[in-house]
Amino acid sequence: MKKFIHDFEVTCNHSISDNYFALYLKCPVSLPEILPGQFAEVLVSNSATTYLRRPFSIYDVDSGKNEISLLIKKVGNGTIALSKLQIGETLNLIYPLGNSFSLPEGKKALLIGGGVGIAPMLLLAKHLHSKGYKPDVLIGGRSSQDIVEREKYEPYGKVYITTDDGSAGEKGMVTQHSLFSGKIKEYSAIYACGPESMMKAIARLADNYQIPCEISLENTMACGIGACLCCVVETVDGNKTTCIEGPVFNTRKLKW
Ligand SMILES: Cc1cc2nc3c(=O)[nH]c(=O)nc-3n(C[C@H](O)[C@H](O)[C@H](O)COP(=O)(O)OP(=O)(O)OC[C@H]3O[C@@H](n4cnc5c(N)ncnc54)[C@H](O)[C@@H]3O)c2cc1C
Ligand code: FES
Incomplete structure (x- = not known):
């Protein structure tokens, strides 16, 4: 592109x-x-x-x-x-x-953002909604201070919240939200962005439920155009640059 x-x-x-x-x-x-x-x-x-x-x-x-x-x-x-x-x-x-998220196979998708990791999920929610998909959005943060602009996502799907301290939504981490013990199997794709530990936990859960999962990596970048190789990530297909071949990766491809 x-x-x-x-x-x-x-x-x-x-x-x-x-x-x-x-x-x-x-x-x-x-x-x-x-x-x-x-x-x-x-x-x-x-x-x-x-x-x-x-x-x-x-x-x-x-x-x-x-x-x-x-x-x-x-x-x-x-x-x-x-x-x-x-x-x-x-x-x-x-x-x-960079690249972009791919479309889910079924109609329902779960979009998860931790803190400012919610940023790429707005355009994705809009895009999926405009194509007739049904995105739900799960936003997690340390406290209510980290749950920003939730109203922007509401026109495109149902919004769920978790906070570590319970000051907004359900108390706990995003992976502890009741969605994961309830209707998680309804989703045909999970998309996530946020702290690496959160994305790794989501990838494990997605794997358990056999749901395809894409995450957006926020590796440190210098050039952003494939020249410096400081953003390389190890995948099952060899080393890939996060800025050109990412930032979106299927979690099954990542050697985490
Ligand atoms: C593809 C991509 C998309 C991003 N999208 C957003 C976004 O939409 N909104 C947003 O606020 N940030 C986003 N980030 C992170 C953002 O680039 C960094 O927060 C920013 O570069 C920090 O710059 P600084 O000069 O303020 O901080 P620095 O002085 O460079 O760093 C300050 C502190 O932040 C930490 N830090 C720096 N970069 C990152 C990072 N990538 N992840 C975690 N910690 C970091 C450093 O280790 C240091 O502790 C994205 C990063 C990538 C790679
Ligand atoms: S940031 Fe330079 S190669 Fe990716």
């Missing part, structure tokens, strides 16, 4: 909570097709210490407005600098990068 490099204009920098914000970015030309699971490499020019671009999943696409959005958690200098961008400033993006 062809990649582009453009200066996007910040049309909104929406502070969601202390740690999370969403950037709305207008493209100077017509947006190309962007598939769920794809990401952008963002040049953080307003941080003097962030030399390398930072990868972020494409959170949403509004073709009518020619806009994309990114859902970002502040974790270090780069993301803190991005949280300070003002309307009218520009942000240079290389996009759309």
